Amino acid sequence: MNDAIEIWNAGVDAVRPKRLLAEHVAVGPHALRVDAAEISLAGVQRIVVVGGGKAAATMAHALDRSVLRDLRACQPSIQVEGWLNCPAETIDRGSSLDGIHLHPARPSGVNEPTQQAVLGTERILQLVETAAPQDLVVVLLSGGGSALLCAPPPGITLRDKQSFAREMARAGADIIQLNTVRRAISRVKGGGLARACRAGRMVGLILSDVIGDDLSIIASGPTVVDPPPSAAEALAVLGQLHLLDRPQLQSVIKYLRQQVQQSVPPATARVDNFVIGNLVTAVDAAGVAAVDRGYRYVMLVPRKPEGDVHQVARRAANAITQLLQSDTVDCWISGGEPTVSIPPEIRDPEGGRNQHLALAILDELTQRGWPDQFANKWLTVVCGGTDGEDGTTQAAGAWFDATVWRRAQAEGLNPGRFLGAFQSHRFFAACGGLLETGPTGTNVCDLRVATVRSR
Numbered sequence: 001m002n003d004a005i006e007i008w009n010a011g012v013d014a015v016r017p018k019r020l021l022a023e024h025v026a027v028g029p030h031a032l033r034v035d036a037a038e039i040s041l042a043g044v045q046r047i048v049v050v051g052g053g054k055a056a057a058t059m060a061h062a063l064d065r066s067v068l069r070d071l072r073a074c075q076p077s078i079q080v081e082g083w084l085n086c087p088a089e090t091i092d093r094g095s096s097l098d099g100i101h102l103h104p105a106r107p108s109g110v111n112e113p114t115q116q117a118v119l120g121t122e123r124i125l126q127l128v129e130t131a132a133p134q135d136l137v138v139v140l141l142s143g144g145g146s147a148l149l150c151a152p153p154p155g156i157t158l159r160d161k162q163s164f165a166r167e168m169a170r171a172g173a174d175i176i177q178l179n180t181v182r183r184a185i186s187r188v189k190g191g192g193l194a195r196a197c198r199a200g201r202m203v204g205l206i207l208s209d210v211i212g213d214d215l216s217i218i219a220s221g222p223t224v225v226d227p228p229p230s231a232a233e234a235l236a237v238l239g240q241l242h243l244l245d246r247p248q249l250q251s252v253i254k255y256l257r258q259q260v261q262q263s264v265p266p267a268t269a270r271v272d273n274f275v276i277g278n279l280v281t282a283v284d285a286a287g288v289a290a291v292d293r294g295y296r297y298v299m300l301v302p303r304k305p306e307g308d309v310h311q312v313a314r315r316a317a318n319a320i321t322q323l324l325q326s327d328t329v330d331c332w333i334s335g336g337e338p339t340v341s342i343p344p345e346i347r348d349p350e351g352g353r354n355q356h357l358a359l360a361i362l363d364e365l366t367q368r369g370w371p372d373q374f375a376n377k378w379l380t381v382v383c384g385g386t387d388g389e390d391g392t393t394q395a396a397g398a399w400f401d402a403t404v405w406r407r408a409q410a411e412g413l414n415p416g417r418f419l420g421a422f423q424s425h426r427f428f429a430a431c432g433g434l435l436e437t438g439p440t441g442t443n444v445c446d447l448r449v450a451t452v453r454s455r
Contacts, residue, residue: 014285049082053142058441143209145219172341190229313360351424352391
């Protein structure tokens, strides 16, 4: 059994919606309870459930099990209706939800807006716009919601949105930069969903994939009206990334310049947002699993975006080298989300940030003499996205130990060459180091684990 992968799996299991909804949300005869907060159900005639994200489908099923079934038993007069935009591969065709439609808003491996996402978002907006004051709107949000909830404003097309997403990714934009612009070019993001809502109350249940849990950045903040979206900040981000002169972004830039002096109307519904799970939850659970397996660990959760993937790899390699040299600590657990900048001349990159990071760590360690100079220690390193996706590949990330590295050497695979070609997926596919989980139904950034055992 691979301890590092098992510890990684334990971290992911801790942030699965079935567990989180049961821990944080419950319903009684008179109120919906979220942690210590109570949302009165007095006079509520209908609950509207909307939202989107990579975890939206599993969140909806968990909400049904933890809350809605009990609600129907104790409050049968309250109707439930809803619509959620989900990745197609996360929808279980063999099960259904009473009154709630799970809409396949994008196919597997496509993390950008689609026509189905636009159609689904229009239905979500229609549901909240036609809600009555005595209705309660429950919004289920997770990472990936920015691509799945898509409502272009007049002057911007779906193609413009797709071009914007691709250019930002190639420029190495981090999640804060990306979603700062997204908030300003949408009718649903940046508090747009809350402003459209005519119900008396809106409650957001949020699974965070953002370092620090900034609610305005998670899924681009559809339920967050303060701070309002800023066209000026969006233009500043595009300037920082040297994208203002890109021909394919001119419709977006024109729209933003028109919006700089425009004000944003307030929301009429009372909005309460609750983060029910995040990266810290996953890292803590991984630490517990490490102790259960006899390891003594150190952990690292960044407080801000991590930056370039190669800088993250060097820091990780430093920590892992210390681990190999230590007699007291034998497990390293960290999380975050590095950025990967792809040069324009790279036409067909294959891999995601976790595979690229794993390969960059491997490259750093081999240059420092691993594994030969640490022959008495057995090292395993795992880097994976908690959503089970990494870039456009079917892998969650990658892992390696000395056996994987020897296999790569036997195949004549040079880590530096594959890094330069942005072909990390091909490298690990060839030497047996892909981490393949399938969609996990959750999303709280990336999780990494390294374990060391004496031979």
